[in-house]
Amino acid sequence: MSNPFFKNKGPFNILEILKVLDIDSNNFQQQKVFDVKDLLSSSNNDLTFFHSKKYRDLANMTKAAFCITTDSLKNELPKNCKPLIVKNVLVSTSIVTGKFYPDSVNDDFDNDVTDIEETILKDKIISGKNVLVGKNIKVGFNCLIGHNSIIEKNVCIGDNCSIGSNTIIRNSLIGNNVKILDNCVVGKHGFGFFPDTNKNLRYPHIGIVKIEDNCEIGCGSTIDRGSMSNTVIGKNTFLDNQIHIAHNVKIGENTIIAGQVGIAGSSVLGKNVKIGGQAGISGHLKIGDNVEIAGGSGVIKDIADNSKVMGYPAKNIRQFLKENK
């Protein structure tokens, strides 16, 4: 699992799973299902999902015992994988994932925290007033945690880290020598849900936030944890104030991001990237190494290594400046 924190409540009997999906269980027998995984990583005790022809090759060779899919896709599955036919594969998968990982769906505040002064951490950490710490947290040597900050459950912080005041962290792995300044929120679930006219359906976020050594995160920034994978901030990457990093984003090392930048879900940035203030990067993009993105740019497609871009949509910076004299 990519996730060390969210507890798998399984195994569940397949008959229970059929019930929450409202599928007739006539043709099924009792069998334990241990986890929900993608087509490739499922073992023969797991359930998987298959929602698009794009993944046909993976579907052909999945080892999963069961697969949530549609009537038109089911014939792509191998014989040992039994299809669960539904109308909307992703919604049904979300429901089942939520059954295995119920803690990953909602981000209600952690009510299981304690004032750090009443814990054994008080002698190890220099902490401000009114610092709250949850269960299953580890903090290394020589760390500081500022006033009113809340380290909710499932946080691991390395050595020599400095957390500011009024900052909230949950479900995160933080390396050594990391600074997270004031008023940040790190590790909340992403903005991921299935729109529905009556009531949008949130899907589980079982990924975490991983912040590697020597990073700095500016004031008022928000870094959401991943849905099925992790959100990662690479080594020695510095973020300025009021930056938003969405779920599943991966940022390489030695990257510099100026104030108010936003990076949408699942985009992957290389190393040594420089991004000017207020730039935005759309979701599911690949930004290469050593890329420079001018402030205010809107990036809507992949950017090759070593490129310098500017504008909205962002294009070669020389071309942009020539066209906009």
Next chain:
Amino acid sequence: MSNPFFKNKGPFNILEILKVLDIDSNNFQQQKVFDVKDLLSSSNNDLTFFHSKKYRDLANMTKAAFCITTDSLKNELPKNCKPLIVKNVLVSTSIVTGKFYPDSVNDDFDNDVTDIEETILKDKIISGKNVLVGKNIKVGFNCLIGHNSIIEKNVCIGDNCSIGSNTIIRNSLIGNNVKILDNCVVGKHGFGFFPDTNKNLRYPHIGIVKIEDNCEIGCGSTIDRGSMSNTVIGKNTFLDNQIHIAHNVKIGENTIIAGQVGIAGSSVLGKNVKIGGQAGISGHLKIGDNVEIAGGSGVIKDIADNSKVMGYPAKNIRQFLKENK
């Protein structure tokens, strides 16, 4: 009144009102004035205001006893409505409104709050540490309020709501099943004032924030209350992190707004609208139903129903992409 919270300190004698407006009272007699309202809704005990020829038809038929206006507009008023002649109608109206609703001008912190543990709400609400609650607040069943959050005076929260940590709410009506995540500020006055070289003059904000059922508001967002009308977030609308919604904005139901979007004052959005990250919408616009606005766009004019727009200024998305290949 559109506002259930701000207390009308009236009635005031018209002679008192003339005094704060520095108007000679020679031609006036003692008479009680009960409220400040617009031309249409004023009754014959109220004071209204008329500052532009655009509203001539409404002025002709107002029932108000008094009207703040200019010398050049006064003849449009009916005989039973006595004009109060001033240099700047909106400034003078603001001063008088502030006299009736003094609590609506400044947003100094609510010093009348109590730790929730010392109130009867403690048995009804699952609350974190250091939660403060003001007077005149109601909270439904099965609600959560996170650590360090402050529910100032004049807040009504429905059932099954989850408020995050470090969040501040005031002057707001919140429906059922609403989530407001961490570090938000909801219900503060808007950015509305009359610029003045010596000292800008804030005008009253007697509107509230209304968040309907099933909404979600992301971390670090700010939603300002209305000046003369309300700010409204429609049913089942989801806002991502770091979004700013200005005063008087109305957003329809089932709308989805990605991170760092800003919507300026008094704009009205339809239902089923989708807005990409970092888009901005200017003030006083009308955005139709089912509109899609691409991330990073800057909308500076009305958008018809079912349109898809992109760019700055935002235009038809196909046209934009064709022109910007």
Next chain:
Amino acid sequence: MSNPFFKNKGPFNILEILKVLDIDSNNFQQQKVFDVKDLLSSSNNDLTFFHSKKYRDLANMTKAAFCITTDSLKNELPKNCKPLIVKNVLVSTSIVTGKFYPDSVNDDFDNDVTDIEETILKDKIISGKNVLVGKNIKVGFNCLIGHNSIIEKNVCIGDNCSIGSNTIIRNSLIGNNVKILDNCVVGKHGFGFFPDTNKNLRYPHIGIVKIEDNCEIGCGSTIDRGSMSNTVIGKNTFLDNQIHIAHNVKIGENTIIAGQVGIAGSSVLGKNVKIGGQAGISGHLKIGDNVEIAGGSGVIKDIADNSKVMGYPAKNIRQFLKENK
């Protein structure tokens, strides 16, 4: 010194300074160095730095006893100024400045604060719950400080000021009648450092934030203090929510800045400037008096007095609108 707050830990013997810069001390004798200053303001007890031919004229006449510079620039210095030859002048200057002003490099939370209720300020200030105040702070008459706010060390606040809740202020001079709303961070160091593959090197920020009389700062805003000069918000200037003002920025009086605007480091704005929502201003620019910048614009070059601009890059507003019908 432009800075009343950061304590100079000098004087240091030049031999100590040579040691931290890893320079051979064979040709030097014991001598006290009192401060690090720029070429012009250095006296004959100070150390200065010279990193670019642009400053040759200033270098020719500096009174400093020592100058951090390169081998190729050293001959521009007068005879009484002894060069300290290094590879990277700015990095070395940063290291030495950090030696003189160690408190100005990192912004770890102020652990030396006290609950205001336990200080003599409690009778002078109307304060909320859990308000923390540091050392060396002064507050004038008739001030309010909201719940959970933290006034760290080195803050001077004038009369009639209203600070919101959850706000953090440090290293700042605040005038009279100033409002700083909720969830702000004022006075943190800027986003200034020397990128380095292993570990970026932060440089000292010995400037402060100066907010003049009658200003208002909206919720969730961040105003960074200056590096070698101050960050200044001029008299009667109003900032909306979620604004980011970077280090060394100077904003003139009577300026109005709408939500989510960002101003990058060292830009200087005149008076009576109006900036629409989400506009961005690049660093090191000069924006004249009475300039109007439309919402969403990206300003990348200087703007003359009385101009109205729009677009990205921002240009004459009429031209922009004509080109973008």
